[in-house]
Amino acid sequence: LNTRVRSPGFQQFSKSVSYIALAAGIFTCLFxxxxxxxxNLGQHNGYLTRLRQIKELEAKLTQDVLLAKDGMRTSDxxxxxLAEIRQLKSQLGRLPNFANGxxxxxxxxxxxxxxxxxxxxxxxxxxxxxxxQILRFALEKFxxxxxxxxxxxxxxxxQLNTLKQDILLFNVQPNGRLETKIQQQLQVLExxxxxRTNTNLxxxxxxxxxxxEKRPIIDNLITAxxxxxxxxxxxxxxxxxxxxxxxxxxxSDRYRKAFYLLSTLILTAVATSIxxxxxxxxxxxxxxxxxxxxxxxxxxxxxxxxxxxxxxIVDANQxxxxxxxHSHPEDLIGKEQSIHYYAEPTHRExxxxxxxxxxxANNCEVLFHTQYGTVFWGLISAWLSPDGDYIxxxxxxxxxxxxxxxxxxxxxxxxxxxxxxxxxxxxIYNREGRCLKLVTTNPxxxxxxxxxxxxxxxxxxxxxxRIKLYQDSINQALDTASxxxxxxxxxxxxxxxxxxxxxxxxxxxxxxxxxxxxxxLKLAEKALRQSEATNRALLSAIPDLLxxxxxxxxxxxxxxxxxxxxxxxxDLLVGTNVFETLPLEQAQQRLNSVHRALETGELQVYExxxxxxxxxxxxxxxxxxxxxxxxxxxxxxITARK
Numbered sequence: 001l002n003t004r005v006r007s008p009g010f011q012q013f014s015k016s017v018s019y020i021a022l023a024a025g026i027f028t029c030l031f032x033x034x035x036x037x038x039x040n041l042g043q044h045n046g047y048l049t050r051l052r053q054i055k056e057l058e059a060k061l062t063q064d065v066l067l068a069k070d071g072m073r074t075s076d077x078x079x080x081x082l083a084e085i086r087q088l089k090s091q092l093g094r095l096p097n098f099a100n101g102x103x104x105x106x107x108x109x110x111x112x113x114x115x116x117x118x119x120x121x122x123x124x125x126x127x128x129x130x131x132x133q134i135l136r137f138a139l140e141k142f143x144x145x146x147x148x149x150x151x152x153x154x155x156x157x158x159q160l161n162t163l164k165q166d167i168l169l170f171n172v173q174p175n176g177r178l179e180t181k182i183q184q185q186l187q188v189l190e191x192x193x194x195x196r197t198n199t200n201l202x203x204x205x206x207x208x209x210x211x212x213e214k215r216p217i218i219d220n221l222i223t224a225x226x227x228x229x230x231x232x233x234x235x236x237x238x239x240x241x242x243x244x245x246x247x248x249x250x251x252s253d254r255y256r257k258a259f260y261l262l263s264t265l266i267l268t269a270v271a272t273s274i275x276x277x278x279x280x281x282x283x284x285x286x287x288x289x290x291x292x293x294x295x296x297x298x299x300x301x302x303x304x305x306x307x308x309x310x311x312x313i314v315d316a317n318q319x320x321x322x323x324x325x326h327s328h329p330e331d332l333i334g335k336e337q338s339i340h341y342y343a344e345p346t347h348r349e350x351x352x353x354x355x356x357x358x359x360x361a362n363n364c365e366v367l368f369h370t371q372y373g374t375v376f377w378g379l380i381s382a383w384l385s386p387d388g389d390y391i392x393x394x395x396x397x398x399x400x401x402x403x404x405x406x407x408x409x410x411x412x413x414x415x416x417x418x419x420x421x422x423x424x425x426x427x428i429y430n431r432e433g434r435c436l437k438l439v440t441t442n443p444x445x446x447x448x449x450x451x452x453x454x455x456x457x458x459x460x461x462x463x464x465x466r467i468k469l470y471q472d473s474i475n476q477a478l479d480t481a482s483x484x485x486x487x488x489x490x491x492x493x494x495x496x497x498x499x500x501x502x503x504x505x506x507x508x509x510x511x512x513x514x515x516x517x518x519x520x521l522k523l524a525e526k527a528l529r530q531s532e533a534t535n536r537a538l539l540s541a542i543p544d545l546l547x548x549x550x551x552x553x554x555x556x557x558x559x560x561x562x563x564x565x566x567x568x569x570x571d572l573l574v575g576t577n578v579f580e581t582l583p584l585e586q587a588q589q590r591l592n593s594v595h596r597a598l599e600t601g602e603l604q605v606y607e608x609x610x611x612x613x614x615x616x617x618x619x620x621x622x623x624x625x626x627x628x629x630x631x632x633x634x635x636x637x638i639t640a641r642k
Contacts, residue, residue: 051234149201325372364382365377425445426512474511478508485500485502557574607619
């Protein structure tokens with residue numbers, strides 16, 4: 001019997017082969033693992049997100065262009081859209097690294113085709129933006145210039161207004177026939193004598209030409225923009241990307257399977273490490289779950305999950321539980337149906353209908369009641385779970401907000417009651433003088449009924465002699481951002497009515513015009529002036545010198561006719577003093593009499609002798625208190641009586 005015995009050399013060789021095989025297996029396993037991890041899911045998801053965002057922004061850009069055509073979007077919005085798309089496109093150019101070789105070149109070519117079409121869209125949008133800004137400016141200024149010209153050139157008013165109407169109609173619906181008509185009107189205006197000297201007319205003609213030129217250009221740009229095959233190119237690029245990704249994913253999946261198969265051959269060597277890793281991962285997951293559960297339970301917003309078909313509550317946090325009047329989530333979960341807590345069944349029906357239509361419902365106000373019957377308002381946002389079997393969502397108690405809204409409505413009602421008691425006319429004008437709102441409790445104070453003034457300018461409703469006052473006052477209030485006060489009269493119902501008006505800026509383009517009827521005050525002032533004139537006429541007929549003198553001897557009033565002889569008549573003026581117009585002795589006597597009259601309240605009478613214009617005159621002076629600090633002095637010539 002021959003027994004085969006392996007030599008030590010063979011054993012060493014076998015051991016070496018085993019180590020080499022193990023090392024090769026490990027390196028091969030690592031190679032398969034590396035290939036399996038070629039796809040970066042975070043990078044892939046980010047790329048898909050940017051693709052979706054670009055599509056949304058491209059659609060939004062087209063929508064903003066269409067809205068900007070009618071003045072419902074600004075050029076800044078289009079510029080913002082373009083900037084955002086450029087930023088995303090620059091990120092989109094950094095292609096994921098899972099594509100290589102021929103597939104990578106195909107993806108680059110698809111992206112270039114897509115980018116070329118986008119550049120055409122960008123160029124068209126920029127051209128549109130430039131032309132539309134010019135058109136918008138012309139459309140804004142042209143009616144203003146025409147209205148100003150019509151007001152200052154009545155002879156051309158009808159012709160200018162017709163031109164304005166045709167231009168505005170052409171802007172809404174361009175056609176060659178209307179354009180020819182407008183060109184003829186412009187030619188007539190350019191050849192008119194007024195056009196040679198009136199720069200405003202030249203400006204208006206230039207603005208009209210701009211509108212005729214820019215409107216067809218803008219329409220053509222929009223047509224070209226819409227006709228671009230951007231969506232098709234986007235779909236081609238997206239499909240190419242998806243195909244390459246799917247192929248890379250399948251290759252990665254094959255390598256992953258190979259890795260799993262090979263890893264079983266060396267499981268003994270790495271089992272301990274894998275088990276430890278799994279245990280560590282499980283521990284981390286449990287910690288993460290505990291953190292999220294803690295957030296869920298302690299959130300100050302109610303969080304719930306209910307079954308779709310019957311509303312059974314399958315999960316709820318503590319806040320949601322407390323909102324419904326329960327102490328523990330276990331009182332709700334698996335036992336209560338959410339439908340029983342809607343105070344208004346229609347609220348739930350509307351919520352379910354919106355979720356069915358859109359897959360979610362955001363910020364819906366719903367009236368709930370607790371298990372004890374008390375009601376509260378909640379702001380609910382809900383959505384369908386990924387499997388479509390459950391409704392998940394959050395609820396916020398907005399009871400305090402509702403109370404605040406009720407208080408605001410009550411305050412507004414009080415303000416409206418106060419306003420109803422006012423008799424002022426309140427109007428909101430814009431810078432053009434257009435009446436945006438008109439409110440008054442006294443229709444008799446309106447020059448025209450309110451329905452004939454709202455949405456019309458002062459040029460249509462206010463008399464021509466008051467238009468400049470109105471427009472200047474509005475401009476002053478807006479330009480200085482301060483309150484302007486004016487007084488003016490209007491003929492209303494064949495009667496002159498006076499108004500005191502306060503013009504306050506509401507915004508950079510609107511003012512609040514508050515007009516108060518002061519006709520009665522003006523009539524009273526007029527009657528007072530007439531009474532004063534009558535009294536002065538009576539006093540002028542008296543052959544005496546009359547004066548009002550203050551306690552310190554200052555003249556407050558001096559009245560006499562031409563027949564009265566007065567000493568130093570040129571110096572006897574309001575504001576001068578008795579010591580400036582009389583000799584010292586007579587001045588002191590006059591001042592003493594004033595003091596006695598003010599102190600005793602009795603009439604003081606004395607006589608004096610003065611030489612006036614070379615003639616010696618005897619005068620009688622009477623002094624009586626007329627006010628707390630002033631006295632009335634009457635001087636009469638009694639020379640003939642002496």
